[in-house]
Amino acid sequence: MRRRRALVLGVVVVVLAGLLVAGRGDSALDRPSVGRTRAFPASAVASGELAQTWYCAGGSANGSGDDVTYILTNVGTTDRVAALSMVVDSGPLVTATVAVPAGSTVATPASSIASSATAGAIVEIDGGDVAVEHALGGIRAAPCASGTSDRWYSANGSTTPGATELVYVLNPFPEPAVVTITAATEGGLDTPRSLEALPVRAQSVVVVDLGQHVLRRQVAAVTVDARAGHVVVDRIQRFDGSDGRVGSELSLAAPATSTTWQFPDAGVEAGSTSSESWHIFAPDGATEVSLEPVPDGGGSLNPVTVPLGSGGQGVVTAAELGITAGQGYSMTVRSLDGEGVVVEREVDGRDDGRRGWSSALGAPEAGSRWVLAAGESSATTLESISVLNVGADPVTVRFSQVTSAGLVPLPGLEAVDLAASQRTRRDLGAVLLASPLAVVVEADGEVVVARRISQPGSTGVSDTAGLRWPTG
């Protein structure tokens, strides 16, 4: 009996101990895996999905200088159909169906669909593999957003005399949104009462001329905070040349901050009078950022550290980084204490070959496939693509043209080797003349890609990061 009792008690203890050991750790049920969130939404081309929707907030369709054109590139092998719904000044959406055959690029002027002072667009694709950009005047292109967000950031902008900073807020949803726009300027944060709780009707675009509310600011970084609903934000910045800066530019704001921003294309040509600067915006809180340029051809430059107050913004010129004209380099901007920031690279082009103004976000994430939907390589338009290897290992990069026959490697660019942290900038005009020209960049490692377009002899430049095209 005693042995039996000991045996039974032993069994009880062993079973309970077994359960105790086995039950340690988190339950698998505590981690239901459903759905996907993109760390940095609105910057990727869906691949293999049922559908994807793109949102283009900025531009107009009434014959003004800001008339917008939607550029749809099907990089896949399946024909797609897009429902392009224009959000007009008043009334319901105006929808046009746009066929986007496989391997093709289709440009659809907004004015061909409807006439409106504001021309937001909701582009619904019946599948993946279609990238959408929108452009002002042909080359001043910027990606549309592949998602909405309740926060948007723009690290640059100006409301000085002669400058016009327009903030486009698109609400594509059937419920009204309410947004508050805050400007971070050299004078500190500025939240005009008129921009607080700004209603954005369902399926409408609100255009805010920031200069009407935030006066005469050299830099006016913007935060758009949607208290209700989700929106998409674009910025159009214009300079009339009165302060030397000239040109206009359309850009998509950033839907999230990031601790790292990478720019594969930096530097101005030797002898140029153009200038380059870096605009850093810390909307989430005080932080310190490090700007780490990597010059071409080896060598090194000391990083520059910039302290930023909460909601503050800062500007660092290339000269302050020790960069001289003719020095090509890549740039990595890091937040040193984990606080997210938004970074843009501003180019004030004042040369004949590159006149205009642009300010573009870098790439917060790397990828192995990138799409550059809008583009042109012709006698009047120069397009170059820069690729930065952000990994620690060498990569091989292939540049391909999107054609109806599939992706066709560009001559001489079938296999470009890049060492770790090395970048390359390739002028497409040297290998191919085509218009439109959609390019896919593929690498066997993690890279970031940027595009530069300019038209010598005329005003207008475009610098923008590519769109990631995730595999699978």
Added chain:
Amino acid sequence: MTPDGPPTREAGIGEGDLAVDDVDDRVDDLEAEVPSQLPTVAVVMVAHDPGDWFEEALASLAAQDYRALVVLVVDAGSAEPIVRRVASVLPTAYVHRIENNPGWSVAANQGLAMVEGSDFFLFCHDDVALEAGTVRILVEEAFRSNAGIVGPKLVGWDAPDELRQVGLSADKTGVVSSFVQPGERDQEQHDAVRDVFCIPGGVTLVRADLARAIGGYDAAIPVLGEDLDLCWRAQVAGARVVVVPATRARHVEALDRRRVTDDRRRLLARHRLRTTLVVYSWLHLVRVLPQAALLALAEVLAAAVSGDGAHAREVAAAWPWNLRRLREVRARRKVLARLRVWPDSEVRLLQVHGSVRATAFVRGELGRARVDQLGVLRRRVSTRLSSHSLRWTLGAWATVLVVLAVGGRELWGERLPNVSALVAFGDGPTRLVADHLDGWAAAGVSGPAPTALALVGLAGMVLAGAMGLLQQLAVLGTLPLGLAGVWRLARPLDSRAARAVAVIAYGSVALPYDAVARGRWGTLVLYGASPWILARLARSTGEVPFAPAERSRRRGARRPGRVRSIVALGLVTAVAAAFVPLVVLIVPVMGLALSLGSRLGDPDTDQPSVTAVTGLSLGDLVDAGPEAAAPPDLDAPQAVLAGAPAGGRRRSRRWGPLVTGLGAALVAVVLLAPWSATLVEGPGWWRLVGVASPVAVDTDLGALLRFDTGPTAIGVFGFGVPLAALLALIIGHGWRFRWAVRLWLVALAGWAAAAAAGEGWLGDAPPDATLFLAPVAAALALAVGLGVVAFEDDLRRAHFGWRQLVSVAAAGAMVLATLPALGATVDGRWYLPSADSSPTLAFFDRDDRAAEGDYRVLWVGAAWVLPLAGVPLAGELAVAVAEASEPSLDERWSPGDDSTAQAATAVVRVTADGETQRSGARLADLGVRYVVLARRSAPTDDAEQAPLPEALLTNFDQQLDLRPMAVDPGLVVYENLAWRPVEESPGSDGGLGLGLAAQAGAWALALAVVAGGGRRTRRATRRGRP
């Protein structure tokens, strides 16, 4: 008349015919060996946990010079089998072991029934030592005096010169009167053979034909008064009762020492009244009974006036006790009337005149203690804790009912909020029954309707359509139902203290209160059903004390058939499974655990198998004489009769619970058909658990051990019940230990299943972990009760030491375990949220359906938050489709055809993955107008949170055709701008009609089997009664 019921083929009793034949063979041998004129005497010594005097008592039998003697020792449930003790002293004896102590009378009757062919029976206590030649002298006197019952002079065990009894007399009401004074010296002053009214029970020689004719002892008088009853009836039948002082027997009179409680007065009062009611003819009874009543009333008043309330209660309680048994009394009177030879007037000649008690009262002798003073204090304490005290019953039930009444004071009689599974029984009973008959499952698609609808509908009809009341009963009523189940479950323990403590233990676990707080109706159903299920499974073991044989045997009842047992449990299982389909799996698992526990806790597996002992002994016995030595290697008596059943039989019983559980599950599946067929059509647990998949409990083992599944548990107090349940495992002996092992196996199995469910080891959308804890709680509550019995029975023999300390610790743990349940009473609603989402979702029921068409509502959230059946999405998340409006009762269970929900799930997946911004258009194909993402079980702050994945929320917010509606912070509601009305629903299926008809037939058949079996058992009981 036959003795009380067949002694064989009963669970826990014995070898059956083999054993009987064996003793009979021995008697036949004796008749062949001894002179033919020498009558054979069968000594039936009933032993129960005998003290150290036992060997001397056996030796006195061995020393008898009477050759035609066979000794049968009936081991009446001794904690430690006495086989070896008997073998060491009296190897020629036979031992018949009864697993549970049925009382002296029943045990003696079994000896009477087992031996055929003897001329006399000598019934002996285990604490008497006969003088050499006693048997011979008694037999001689029996012949000489032509006496039916003969007894020796009883003297003190340690003081042989001190008289104990020389026969007894009695008054008309059955109060015995001794011929000797306490402490009277034996100076041969009583040494003359004479007729007496009664031979005191230590040593009683009874002529076999007489014993059989009058049916032996009265089984309802297990001890104290059984001797008077036997002798009185013998005299009515014409037999003389004679005391033979020429021979002596030393008597320990160990009853006082061995009964832990002082219930002599209570038992004597009830037993003498029973005898009085049985033995008199009607004419005399009419005269005597009023006198007995008056005397009892006088005694009660005298005791009350003197402040001895216990005395008054015990005397008064004899009357209701006997009134409840009038049917038995009538049956015994009929039997005795047929045997009557002497009229009462003749019988009464040997009685004393007047009232013995009145005389004793006048003399100041009433209530004079005869027990040693050292035992007074112990027995007084024990009496206060008497397991038979009504105080335990009243105290326990008063406590738990007050806790339930106070704890749920804001719920009783009020509308229960629609929290999680607590869906209102809104539809009328006829609608529910009609839904069931239509074979239309409302959860989105066609298919067999849940059987629960019919059950609820029928119950609603019984309550005249009071569906709110019915919901109260179905939800809150499960608490008292479970407590009543434990009370019933613990009844075989035959200890009110044990039953009371078991009920309190079951009421102390936090599980049911947490289930109320979280709206876990399924857990409440299991809480109410588990004790009843466990009781059925326990009976199927065929093991004492749960085997019906042991209790029914005393009344001559038959053991119900296994088929009936299975069907009965199947009915219980079906009713529970109609609401919680998982029960069809839980019941077999409980059966398996009990079966494995039988294997683990059976000490017989450590000993030579009983079969081997019996086989060897029987083979030797046939040819051996009475002096034959026991097999030397076994050190056992010639034959061990029963004790434990034969190995094969016991082995088959071990799997009885498993077989019964499986059978019951099968019966339940049949009874729930055709709906049950839909539960096994597809893979996954979710079909068996419906919407309920509450894994939002802390699956840490400590939390499971504490039953910490919600807000009720407080710190470590929840460990109290498991700790208290260990007591029986630590100090229990015999069946108490074996049952503790079985119950702990059930508990371990339940905990393991709960841990597996909580940890996600059972796959996607596993069963609600708390469902498995209800059987655990029931098993532990019974184990706690077993601990009380072990304290009462097993600890009595132990010296003071660690066992007592462990018992005190267990008692302390049990007291602490009640604190969380008591604390939960403060809230008044067991933390159930005070509001629900009904008002905010009322717009679902707006009247524009006629104009706009019917629509559906898509629910997404943790399965335990959803108020209706769903299909798994990921982890604990589920997707459900409701037929518009607020979810109703008929949407509680998984639909048979879930194509709508599956299609909706696919849409939810692509939406959550961000692959569409037009999920509304996709859902429009399913008629979904509203999408509800449930983040909380109720809109109040105290409701349980069920956070949804950020991706799900974000991507639903990205939908271009879903308009968010701010209605409730706990719910994210969208209106689908692209919705289209639901298409016409398919009509009912003719095949389903046939299925439902078959289902109704199956229920009727099952009820008939159970009811018919019950009638047969009752008839058998009546036939078996004397």
